[in-house]
Amino acid sequence: MTVERILPTEESYELLGLAREIARGELAPRVDDYEARGEFPRDVLRTLGRAGLLGLPYPEADGGGGQPYEVYLQVLETFASSWLAIAEAVSVHALSCFPVAAYGTERQRKSLPDMLGGDLLGAYCLSEPQGGSDAGALTTRADRDGDYYRLTGTKAWITHGGKADFYTIFCRTGGPGPEGISCVVAEAGTPGLLPQTPERLMGLRSSPPAQIVFDDARVSTDRLVGEEGSGFRIAMTALDSGRLGIAACAVGLAQAAVDYASAYAKEREQFGRKIGSFQGLGFMLADMATQVSAARALTLAAARLKDAGRPFSVEAAKAKLFATDTAMKVTTDAVQVLGGYGFVADHPVERWFREAKLLQIVEGTNQIQRLVIARSLVR
Structure with a gap:
């Protein structure tokens, strides 16, 4: 059934029409195969990136689509009606880009066109095996060592874990509590950043999360997003x-x-x-x-x-x-x-x-x- 929409602009209607075409023509015919094999659809996300559908709520000046959230969410809904794992992947990727887009330095923001265009896929690393919903009690540490942070700890349930090109990581640079948490962004190839075996899921089998272990991973201090202590x-x-x-x-x-x-x-x-x-x-x-x-x-x-x-x-x-x-x-x-x-x-x-x-x-x-x-x- 086609649900009647009231959108702000004619461009929005065209965008939603494109999303429907992709959902019906590209997503629906492939979901069963990918789910059965448990294969992550990285190529599909690249296609969405080339179509300008991965960075919709971000400004065009940063490489995004410049669309209201109201429109972006209806595109997500359309994708989810055909293949939930794709819609969830788009949502998590947008979440991963947010810290750099909202709080990043000028140098960090130079990566936004590649991030929002889908050339670089992101993962959002907040949850931990023992922390769960208590994000303010996270234990992954980032200890200062000259011009680097040394990251130690484990993140859990990370969507795109082992598949992402960059990881937005929330870690402890100070004392206990939310005020001791900071945010850094690390590249996938960082030594000591170790994706683990993907989880075996009840659903969304084409996009299984994985734990990420940080074994003395060195991340440059210029990868800090915002100020120390602002991560929570x-x-x-x-x-x-x-x-x-x-x-x-x-x-x-x-x-x-x-x-x-x-x-x-x-x-x-x-x-x-x-x-x-x-x-x-x-x-x-x-x-x-x-x-x-x-x-x-x-x-x-x-x-x-x-x-x-x-x-x-x-x-x-x-x-x-x-x-x-x-x-x-x-x-x-x-x-x-x-x-x-x-x-x-x-x-x-x-x-x-x-x-x-x-x-x-x-x-x-x-x-x-x-x-x-x-x-x-x-x-």
Whole structure:
């Protein structure tokens, strides 16, 4: 189903049309093969970069697309409806570029055209094996040694780990707590930066994350982004936008599930009738469609706040929470609509069901989103 859009410019409509063409022509025909083989689609991301679709929310002067976040998120949604791993990869790459784009030195920013154009793929290194949601307690250290930092520690669940060309790393340069955290950017070939064996995932098998071990990795001090001690603030600011990216991915996944389940219900017959004519199932589809529309509206409302330069952190948390919970429920219901066939890999709803679970965890678990929202209410 094509969802009616209201976009700010004619260029935005053309951009979304291009995204749909790529999603249908390039992504949808390849997803099953890549997922089955567990192969990372680096060539697809290069194609998106050449099409100008990897740096959409960044200024054109930096090599980006100069698009509002409202438009960028709808492109992400479109990709997610065909291949979630691609949409998530675009979102994580945009997240990885943010510190340099927002806080980088003039020298660091010279790399932005290659980063935003897709020639250089990024990874965002915040989570750790024991830290999880407690990012302020991270233990990866960067100790000063003349003109270098020596990095020691381990990052976990790193999307593009072992595939990225640069790593945006949050590490401890000072004492305990958030105020001791800084941000550095390291190249993939840095000695001592050691990607580990990719994780075996329940979903998104074409884009498995990996741990990154830092074994006395030397990173030049001119790779420090912002000031020492500003890393936690940079990380949290980036995550506000990243949560909207994941919300958009969830909306796209859920919309695909609604469309597939509805099409199935129009064709499948039981008791001499199309199953979509049964009120119990029809009401389920109606609830699914309504929840997806609500998730989309909440996500785009937060994006408009961001585009207007207004505070959007709490609204981003609400959008991420509601959209990913919706994706989990809607994909579960889509499996139910198909009955036994929903449990068969010949139909994509079982994959969407597995993938939806991850979206409730990444970019801050939904329990963390509830904590953010609750604190805003009683602050």
